[in-house]
Amino acid sequence: MKSFLIVFLILLTISIFVFFSSSSKPFCKDCNVILISVDTLGSNHMNLYGYNRATTPFLNEISNQSFIFKHSYSTSSYTLPSHISIFTSLYPSTHLVGKDNFDFTLSSNAVTFPQILKQNGYQTAAVVTLPYLSSYYGYNRGFDVYNEDALSNISKRNSESVNQFAFKWIDQNKDKRFFLFLHYSEPHSRWLLPADYYYLYKPNNTNAESLGISTVLLNKLNISINDLTNWNLSSDDLNELNLSQTQLQDAIAIYDGSVNFIDFVLRQDYEFLQRKHLLDKTVIIITGDHGEAFGEHYRVGHGLDLYNEEIRVPLIVLIPNSRGQVINQIASGVDIAPTILQLLNIQIPSQFQGQPLFSQQRDFVISELNSKTSVIQNSKKIIKDSTTSSTELYYLNLDPFELKNISDSSNFEKLLVVIDSFLSNSSKSRLIYGGFVNQSKFNNSVLPRLRELGYI
Numbered sequence: 001m002k003s004f005l006i007v008f009l010i011l012l013t014i015s016i017f018v019f020f021s022s023s024s025k026p027f028c029k030d031c032n033v034i035l036i037s038v039d040t041l042g043s044n045h046m047n048l049y050g051y052n053r054a055t056t057p058f059l060n061e062i063s064n065q066s067f068i069f070k071h072s073y074s075t076s077s078y079t080l081p082s083h084i085s086i087f088t089s090l091y092p093s094t095h096l097v098g099k100d101n102f103d104f105t106l107s108s109n110a111v112t113f114p115q116i117l118k119q120n121g122y123q124t125a126a127v128v129t130l131p132y133l134s135s136y137y138g139y140n141r142g143f144d145v146y147n148e149d150a151l152s153n154i155s156k157r158n159s160e161s162v163n164q165f166a167f168k169w170i171d172q173n174k175d176k177r178f179f180l181f182l183h184y185s186e187p188h189s190r191w192l193l194p195a196d197y198y199y200l201y202k203p204n205n206t207n208a209e210s211l212g213i214s215t216v217l218l219n220k221l222n223i224s225i226n227d228l229t230n231w232n233l234s235s236d237d238l239n240e241l242n243l244s245q246t247q248l249q250d251a252i253a254i255y256d257g258s259v260n261f262i263d264f265v266l267r268q269d270y271e272f273l274q275r276k277h278l279l280d281k282t283v284i285i286i287t288g289d290h291g292e293a294f295g296e297h298y299r300v301g302h303g304l305d306l307y308n309e310e311i312r313v314p315l316i317v318l319i320p321n322s323r324g325q326v327i328n329q330i331a332s333g334v335d336i337a338p339t340i341l342q343l344l345n346i347q348i349p350s351q352f353q354g355q356p357l358f359s360q361q362r363d364f365v366i367s368e369l370n371s372k373t374s375v376i377q378n379s380k381k382i383i384k385d386s387t388t389s390s391t392e393l394y395y396l397n398l399d400p401f402e403l404k405n406i407s408d409s410s411n412f413e414k415l416l417v418v419i420d421s422f423l424s425n426s427s428k429s430r431l432i433y434g435g436f437v438n439q440s441k442f443n444n445s446v447l448p449r450l451r452e453l454g455y456i
């Protein structure tokens with residue numbers, strides 16, 4: 001009798017486990033949502049994703065309560081098209097904002113997920129730190145407050161200012177349902193960091209200073225934005241400098257310091273929510289808009305190509321009362337909006353091109369940059385350039401750093417079909433959802449900001 005009871009209990013336990021693991025999707029109706037985008041945060045420099053430096057101690061600490069998407073890709077390798085994809089769940093060749101031109105604004109036919117949250121009774125706010133997040137592009141739709149002060153005031157372009165705004169706003173809205181979008185940008189080149197993070201991985205001090213990117217120096221000299229014309233150094237400049245190996249290692253050391261700094265900022269966010277008793281009713285999503293190249297394909301920066309160092313980004317989801325797990329299925333920036341809506345049990349609009357990650361398995365993932373399109377499926381990758389008609393083919397499981405371009409395309413037929421059908425669908429959907437340029441508004445609101453920051 002006793003052994004029967006034990007067998008029965010074991011069977012019951014197994015059946016409960018099978019039930020939950022097969023049918024229960026994470027779910028958080030009426031929860032708050034905080035979406036955090038860390039500019040230029042590539043997963044290849046995160047310890048949580050296997051990088052050898054201990055850049056993410058906090059994210060490691062909370063890994064057992066996080067859904068960690070191990071293979072997540074941005075839809076592009078630079079800020080504007082990638083973020084618009086996150087907001088609209090449309091690919092760059094459909095929304096066209098930043099696809100080939102950085103002066104396009106979003107079509108009024110395209111719906112952003114913050115608009116949908118607003119319609120569903122959410123209080124909504126955002127705080128952003130770089131010009132490609134300007135409200136000109138259409139990001140501000142659906143927000144009660146869209147804080148872009150940092151775009152005209154560089155002293156506010158840091159995580160401390162972002163959190164000053166965020167924590168105050170949460171305090172004022174914590175008794176209602178809310179959505180908050182936070183955009184941090186310390187990992188973006190110029191690496192404006194507190195000194196202890198700047199020097200954390202011991203860049204060769206002299207060379208680091210000679211790169212001209214020291215915030216320590218900037219603070220010491222109290223340099224204003226007007227002085228930056230002689231000082232600023234973008235990733236493009238790093239290319240032109242023809243960096244030595246030592247300088248490149250310094251740049252990587254400082255970048256890694258910035259990743260560690262962001263990890264510290266995320267800890268502050270988490271602890272704030274804990275103190276306010278909000279963790280058990282708030283979904284937190286952490287992602288990046290693209291990574292950063294450090295010479296892997298002989299270039300430094302981003303928005304240069306579609307190799308994995310530029311498009312592999314973190315995607316970490318914390319859901320109240322869920323244990324979390326490592327998820328190996330591929331994911332895309334266009335999936336973030338439908339995933340959020342499904343977690344909240346809000347209907348997903350048919351125009352969304354992404355899919356809710358907790359209920360559907362993706363077959364392939366697509367990224368785009370100007371005339372280039374990449375597709376990854378089953379560890380195979382294609383990068384096709386429509387202007388030159390050139391095609392690069394890689395076996396990612398054998399060659400994860402994309403160094404050996406395969407000349408024989410016979411095993412890539414399926415991907416070639418995927419890419420052709422994707423491009424043909426895009427050309428149709430852009431007729432409805434494609435953006436347009438509002439030249440005078442762009443010239444007045446965004447152009448001066450891009451010039452000030454040395455983007456153009």
Ligand SMILES: [Zn+2]
Pocket residue numbers: 039040078079080289290
């Ligand atoms: Zn960016």
